[in-house]
Amino acid sequence: xxxxxxxxxxxxxxxxxxxxxxxxxxxxxxxxxxxxxxxxxxxxxxxxxxxxxxxxxxxxxxxxxxxxxxxxxxxxxxxxxxxxxxxxxxx
Amino acid sequence: xxxxxxxxxxxxxxxxxxxxxxxxxxxxxxxxxxxxxxxxxxxxxxxxxxxxxxxxxxxxxxxxxxxxxxxxxxxxxxxxxxxxxxxxxxxxxxxxxxxxxxxxxxxxxxxxxxxxxxxxxxxxxxxxxxxxxxxxxxxxxxxxxxxxxxxxxxxxxxxxxxxxxxxxxx
Numbered sequence: 001x002x003x004x005x006x007x008x009x010x011x012x013x014x015x016x017x018x019x020x021x022x023x024x025x026x027x028x029x030x031x032x033x034x035x036x037x038x039x040x041x042x043x044x045x046x047x048x049x050x051x052x053x054x055x056x057x058x059x060x061x062x063x064x065x066x067x068x069x070x071x072x073x074x075x076x077x078x079x080x081x082x083x084x085x086x087x088x089x090x091x
Numbered sequence: 092x093x094x095x096x097x098x099x100x101x102x103x104x105x106x107x108x109x110x111x112x113x114x115x116x117x118x119x120x121x122x123x124x125x126x127x128x129x130x131x132x133x134x135x136x137x138x139x140x141x142x143x144x145x146x147x148x149x150x151x152x153x154x155x156x157x158x159x160x161x162x163x164x165x166x167x168x169x170x171x172x173x174x175x176x177x178x179x180x181x182x183x184x185x186x187x188x189x190x191x192x193x194x195x196x197x198x199x200x201x202x203x204x205x206x207x208x209x210x211x212x213x214x215x216x217x218x219x220x221x222x223x224x225x226x227x228x229x230x231x232x233x234x235x236x237x238x239x240x241x242x243x244x245x246x247x248x249x250x251x252x253x254x255x256x257x258x259x260x261x
Contacts, residue, residue, distance in 0.1 A: 019134030019148035021127060021181060022198045042151055054151075065201040066149060080198040 006036035010089050013070040014039040015057045022080040023067040029082055033091065042066070099133065106132050117250060119165075120190035122182055127196075131183045135164055149181035150203065160255060161203065167232045167256075168202045230260035 001013065004027075012030065016023035018041040030037050042053055054064055060076035061068045069077045071088050107129055114121050122128045134148025146152040147162045161167040169179040176199045177186040188194040203209070229243040230236070234250035243257030 017149065017151060019137050021130050021134070022149060024130065063201055063203075063205060064151065066151065079200065 001038035001040045003038050004031070004036060006030075006034045008036045010035065011072050012037035012089075013073075015053070015061075015064075015066060015068040015070075016041050017043045017066045019043060020066050025080050026067040026069060026085070029080075029085060033086075033089075035089070099136070102136055103129050103132050106136060113251060114184070119250070120185050120187060122178070122185050122196060123190050123192070124196070128183060131181055134181075147181055150201070153206075158206065161209070161232070163256075165233050165250060165252065166203075170234060172199060172202060224261060227259050228261040229257045232256050232258055 012035060014023075014026060014030070014037055016027065016039055023041075027039065040053055042050065042057075045053055057064050057068055060070055061078050063078075065078055067078075067080060069085060071077065075088055077084055077088060107125075110132070111121055122131075131148050135145040138148060138152060139145040142152050142154055142156070142159070144156050144159065145164050146159050147164055147166050150162050150166075152159045152162065156163075165184065166180065169184055172179045173184060173186050176197070177189045177194045178184070178196045178199060180199060180201055180203075182196045182198075185196055186194070189196050224239070226239040226241060228237055228239050231243075231247040231250060231252055233252040233256050234247060236247055236249040237260060238244065243254050245254050246252070247256070
């Protein structure tokens, strides 16, 4: 996963696709909120790396749909939902 | 779309113009947010280049065309999603209400089942085929168009989906 620097008050891991508009909007939201987060664009992975990332994501979201945002290793928000993301992070 | 160079932008603009015209002619609507729509078209062009087919920019393709036929844009789920949510999964296509600004386009859940469940569903569909008709009836999986003939048409006359998107219906 790549890391984007910012406020690290919440641990955020984003499973995304480079081509997905809703993933882009999620990244933009996190950037605009000044939050630090890890992200991976799954469509840019290959072979074992891709399989491993899919296995990790499956535990949170069995459908492996995008974006999937894991918050504090506790909760997964699937899809772009600005209100829910802000509420869950406590903003 | 800062990540695209000039050639990419020209390709995106050309694709957008072509798709806008075709879509209106056959009774579908593209998302009226042009920047949003062009970003998705950029994703379709990327997928066309790397996989050889324009699969949904918001879904992870396997790289195997046969496995991904259902998510080649327009996907098999578009019409149902437009009926239920006013948008398809990525929101490239929208209902007339969203097009006219009466309803907002939002991110929706994915209707596509995981691979194992998809193949089980296909087996069931073909279990009860009746073969006593003079012609088989082919169904376009994208828009539901039916036709009775030996083989499906090269291109669906309703939604422009290609021949491989047809299934035997009866």
